[in-house]
Amino acid sequence: MGGLYASIWRHAAGARRQLLISWLLLVAAAVLELVAPWLAARAIDTLQKNGAGALTHAAGYVGAILAVSGLAWALHGPGRIGERTVALRIRQRFSDALYAKLMRLPMSWHDRHHSGEVQQRIGQSTSALYNFAQSQFTYLKSAVYFIGAAAALILYSPWIGLLALAGYIGVAFLMVRFDGPLMRLAQEENTAERRFQAKMLDFLGNVSTVFSLRMQQSSRQLVNERMDDVFVPLKKSIVLVEAKWCAADLASVMLTWGLVAAAAWPRHGGTVLLGSVFLVHQYAQQARGVVLSAADKFQSFARTRTDVASADPILSAEDMPAAGEALHADWQRLSIKGLCYEHPAPDAGADAQAPAGLHHVSLQCERGDRIALIGHSGSGKSTLMRVLAGHYMPTQGRFETDARAYPHTRHLGSIATLIPQEGDVFEATVRENISLSGAHSDEEIARVIHASAFDTVMRDGAMGLSTPITERGFNLSGGQRQRLCLARGLLAASASSLIMLDEPTSALDPVTEDTVLSRISAAFPEACVMASVHRMSLLHHFNKVVMMANGRVQDAGTVEELLARQPAFREMLNMASEELA
Numbered sequence: 276m277g278g279l280y281a282s283i284w285r286h287a288a289g290a291r292r293q294l295l296i297s298w299l300l301l302v303a304a305a306v307l308e309l310v311a312p313w314l315a316a317r318a319i320d321t322l323q324k325n326g327a328g329a330l331t332h333a334a335g336y337v338g339a340i341l342a343v344s345g346l347a348w349a350l351h352g353p354g355r356i357g358e359r360t361v362a363l364r365i366r367q368r369f370s371d372a373l374y375a376k377l378m379r380l381p382m383s384w385h386d387r388h389h390s391g392e393v394q395q396r397i398g399q400s401t402s403a404l405y406n407f408a409q410s411q412f413t414y415l416k417s418a419v420y421f422i423g424a425a426a427a428l429i430l431y432s433p434w435i436g437l438l439a440l441a442g443y444i445g446v447a448f449l450m451v452r453f454d455g456p457l458m459r460l461a462q463e464e465n466t467a468e469r470r471f472q473a474k475m476l477d478f479l480g481n482v483s484t485v486f487s488l489r490m491q492q493s494s495r496q497l498v499n500e501r502m503d504d505v506f507v508p509l510k511k512s513i514v515l516v517e518a519k520w521c522a523a524d525l526a527s528v529m530l531t532w533g534l535v536a537a538a539a540w541p542r543h544g545g546t547v548l549l550g551s552v553f554l555v556h557q558y559a560q561q562a563r564g565v566v567l568s569a570a571d572k573f574q575s576f577a578r579t580r581t582d583v584a585s586a587d588p589i590l591s592a593e594d595m596p597a598a599g600e601a602l603h604a605d606w607q608r609l610s611i612k613g614l615c616y617e618h619p620a621p622d623a624g625a626d627a628q629a630p631a632g633l634h635h636v637s638l639q640c641e642r643g644d645r646i647a648l649i650g651h652s653g654s655g656k657s658t659l660m661r662v663l664a665g666h667y668m669p670t671q672g673r674f675e676t677d678a679r680a681y682p683h684t685r686h687l688g689s690i691a692t693l694i695p696q697e698g699d700v701f702e703a704t705v706r707e708n709i710s711l712s713g714a715h716s717d718e719e720i721a722r723v724i725h726a727s728a729f730d731t732v733m734r735d736g737a738m739g740l741s742t743p744i745t746e747r748g749f750n751l752s753g754g755q756r757q758r759l760c761l762a763r764g765l766l767a768a769s770a771s772s773l774i775m776l777d778e779p780t781s782a783l784d785p786v787t788e789d790t791v792l793s794r795i796s797a798a799f800p801e802a803c804v805m806a807s808v809h810r811m812s813l814l815h816h817f818n819k820v821v822m823m824a825n826g827r828v829q830d831a832g833t834v835e836e837l838l839a840r841q842p843a844f845r846e847m848l849n850m851a852s853e854e855l856a
């Protein structure tokens with residue numbers, strides 16, 4: 276319980292005074308509403324006694340009821356508006372806090388968590404906290420009604436009041452007993468729901484694979500199976516909830532009418548005042564309503580807690596460690612020494628292999644170098660660039676520039692940009708796809724469009740910067756998409772002195788590929804450009820070749836040096852020239 280209110284308080288920062296005032300107004304309105312049954316009972320008693328001026332007195336009480344109702348609304352209305360306005364702010368701040376936290380988590384965390392599942396966690400937790408924050412009036416009203424009704428009954432007759440209190444506490448206890456198993460079922464339901472959403476997103480996000488592999492029916496079946504998994508705990512909780520309400524309702528009806536009977540019992544042979552019986556009935560009903568709604572609230576409260584807790588795996592994940600001291604921007608020689616990294620092993624089963632990663636990788640880079648990373652698929656080229664860019668944190672290794680050592684620097688994020696192999700295309704214009712922040716001039720954008728050879732695409736397709744691109748770039752070919760993403764990456768890399776490209780031209784034809792590499796080289800004469808390359812015919816663009824195998828640097832040097840030293844490299848070049856022939 277404390278956790279939910281602590282969350283509300285934390286995310287209401289800047290509007291806490293407004294929140295407290297709203298709650299005070301809502302409590303005051305509920306207290307005023309409590310007086311109505313007492314005024315009504317007085318009116319009935321006055322009429323029953325039928326004394327002089329009974330009608331006028333009774334009318335006075337009715338007038339007072341109307342005045343109290345009007346005043347209660349004058350407090351309740353502004354209270355609700357204030358409460359709901361603050362709830363909007365809480366939702367916005369909570370969602371922002373989660374997004375900020377996600378952006379601080381290491382890539383290895385994102386690799387292990389399905390984006391559909393993460394999205395569902397954010398949606399579920401933020402809307403649960405929002406709904407809780409905007410419906411505090413029901414909780415406050417219930418608390419006031421219960422305390423007020425119990426106090427009124429105690430004032431009327433201490434033993435009836437205490438009997439009512441004991442009875443309602445018993446009913447509440449009965450309710451709470453049901454909530455433990457209900458919450459466990461809610462957690463199971465949430466987990467199944469996340470798996471369902473993730474599966475749906477997998478198929479919708481890869482709809483072209485579904486169509487080309489004719490998986491329409493089989494994918495539908497898989498989605499339905501995941502939905503069935505959601506229903507298993509849901510069906511159990513539907514039955515349990517009905518049993519709970521049945522028990523609560525019967526117990527509280529018996530209690531209410533027991534209290535009314537006790538109040539109506541003629542004492543010392545005197546007359547029974549109808550107004551007093553009405554009063555006991557009203558307050559007993561009010562307390563009953565509160566206990567039942569408290570049971571309901573407790574259930575939705577516990578559900579809210581479970582839903583808000585969906586965000587816990589995000590909030591409790593460990594942030595990416597700080598990068599350490601930034602490297603000197605005008606370095607001339609950069610030494611990477613003994614870099615190690617281990618990918619988290621997916622499963623440590625009996626046939627588990629040693630984790631893949633980097634093993635004591637050392638490299639020398641000079642300003643203006645063009646470095647090709649080559650090696651078989653899975654040899655560690657992408658991993659090396661990701662570790663250098665700070666996507667993954669190295670377990671060992673250090674950096675030096677010229678004569679200066681940086682013992683506490685963990686990655687090169689301050690001077691380097693990694694342009695990934697599979698860039699995402701957004702549903703936005705060409706300009707927005709390239710300059711995500713929108714803070715770049717047309718000249719800057721034109722420069723990277725030229726470097727990535729996307730200018731040919733724009734010319735051939737008669738496109739402008741405002742041409743819309745569809746989600747995932749379905750109105751572009753694979754090679755066109757790659758060039759668009761390359762333009763975006765180059766723009767982001769404008770101020771970097773180390774530009775890393777992960778198979779930047781894998782989707783392009785050889786002629787365009789050649790053009791793109793030449794243009795990138797010309798656009799960044801001062802920077803060191805490092806690229807993973809599979810096509811040996813491109814090696815003439817690079818003055819250094821780093822050959823990788825099993826997460827290690829096998830050799831590094833010029834093409835000629837490697838030809839002389841590495842039989843595997845000779846074989847790769849021979850195969851490439853045979854293919855060409």
Ligand SMILES: Nc1ncnc2c1ncn2[C@@H]1O[C@H](COP(=O)(O)OP(=O)(O)OP(=O)(O)O)[C@@H](O)[C@H]1O
Pocket residue numbers: 386618619631632650651652653654655656657658659807
């Ligand atoms: N996120 C990850 N989690 C676990 N293992 C990974 C991860 N990324 C890569 N690996 C493993 O690390 C090894 C090196 O992969 P990497 O992607 O760096 O190779 P690569 O040389 O770039 O291959 P390719 O030329 O096919 O792109 C592989 O065995 C791969 O399975």
